[in-house]
Amino acid sequence: MDLDRILLVLSTLVFIGGVAPAVAALRSGHWRKRSWQWLAMLIGFSLQTASIYLRGNEVGQCPMKSLSDVLVFIAWSIVLLYFLVGPSFHVSLLGIFTAPLVVALHIIAFALPGAFPAYPPRIVDPWVELHIAISLIAYAAFALACITGIMYLLQERLLKRHQIGGLFYQLPPIQGLARVIQRLVWLGLLLLSVGVGVSLKLNIPVSNPKLIFAWMVWALYLLIGLIMWRQSLSPRQTAWLASVGFVIPFISLWLVTTHA
């Protein structure tokens, strides 16, 4: 197995190792925030970064052309945003909710038929690289909005059903979570706008399916963003939208990469 794949497997194991005891503690109702949970995320992230770097060297460009590579890049972006967003929004527990998604993305990346293929040699267009990288980081923001939405729905359910226990005390206030969801959707939308804006500079026909998918996802999140801004739906419905809405960009990634 190539070194980049070995590092990726190791990072997956670190994420599992970091989150499994915390999940067990959560289930027993005795979860406490520990520095080693954060450390596990940091080590996992470092291994991910090294793996992506080596993979980039191997294929001679940013490794974002196959679905496996795209999933790994999104997983990496999710952890990056977790480090940026988690502490600033005081969203404890986000790591525990983030790590399983990252692990799932890694596993899918490995399980895909023809995972991590060799790339055909071609001239690297920096605008294409920029467009892909920014768009994928935007998708990671939507993924974190999805995770935060799940946290909101959990806390909301506990409050509504009067189930005041271990998890309830650890989850942030629902109003705070609603704000984080909004900010993440807006951040993702802003990044995706830049990403699709850059695509206008590319020598690609508008009818290209990749661009169509990118514009569709942009339109969907613009709609979600407008709904949030206009407060047309309740925060709970918005959390549902942010959680379920992520299915669309996830599917679009598969469609886009199969048209590569």
Next chain:
Amino acid sequence: MPEPEVTPPQLVCLGLNYRTTPVEVREKVAFPEAKVADAVQQVRALPGFEESVVLSTCNRVEIYAAHKLDDGRAAHAALIDYLTRHFDLAPAQAEALVTYKLVTIETARHLFRVVSGLDSMVLGETEIFGQVKAAYKVALDTGATGRTLNKLFQQAFTVGKKVRNDTTIQRGSTSVGSVAVDLAEKVHDLRECRVMLVGAGEMSRTCAQSLLSRGAKSIIVSNRNYDRAVELATEMKGTALKFDEWEHALHEVEVIISSTSAPHFVIKPELIEQAMRKRRWDPLLIIDIAVPRDVDPAVNNIEGVYLYDIDNLQAIADEGRKERERQLALCEQIIEEQLERFGFGSSGPRLATA
């Protein structure tokens, strides 16, 4: 020439608390905050005594000391004598003082339990940690502590932190007031919380005070008796509202505490639905502590509304107490391990009262 053998000072603790002594007696031997510095010096100046710390709170009066007397009994007798003289107790009062008299490991164990909140009236409460720290600081600043008590108290603070970090002894609420605060904190940022009291009963006042003490933004009080509303609002630096006006202000608050004596539902779904539309479904916590209930239970089905009645609050507080009691064994185990670690040897008798 061999150095003369130096005997290390012995630890003792003489104390009385809410378990051993009723408040009428406790208040007679409580040290006012301003007098604690003098007290630690006076204890230290007793013959044979080298160091002292005085902890005096509403629930306990304890003197920790290091001495070089022949045995702990003599040290305890000297401390009792000091208390009797200091507070000018009549012989009958001195005789009636029920105190615990602890030596060495018992003293350390007791202090570790006190800082961990295990000896508190509300099991696991955290305020005592700060009170012990303050008492120690007073003694330290006046030079009444030395190597023995400095070490003991530093160890105690380490143990206190460990107990809180490694267990959930402080988690959960144990009173209706603190449950209200916990719930409000999980719905909104308390600093942005405006609270409305509908009815000015004693229980709603307690809940509102708990919320204010933890940082709630403002209070609105509405009561059938407007004078009472004004009185309560003034006491809590809030605003009073006439009873026929509260419905119009519902959409402006994040927490409603209802405790009227009305025999029927005062807060109905139609009213809250209207308020929620105006609030754009911004979450609303309603605490109904009235019996019979003020709030129609159907209100809990409205999007973004979280309704808790007195039974719900009581059940949560009961569960919080049970959870803390479940953690007690684990806390005691940590304390025993730490006693061993700090070289206090095998466990002895826990608490001797006389």
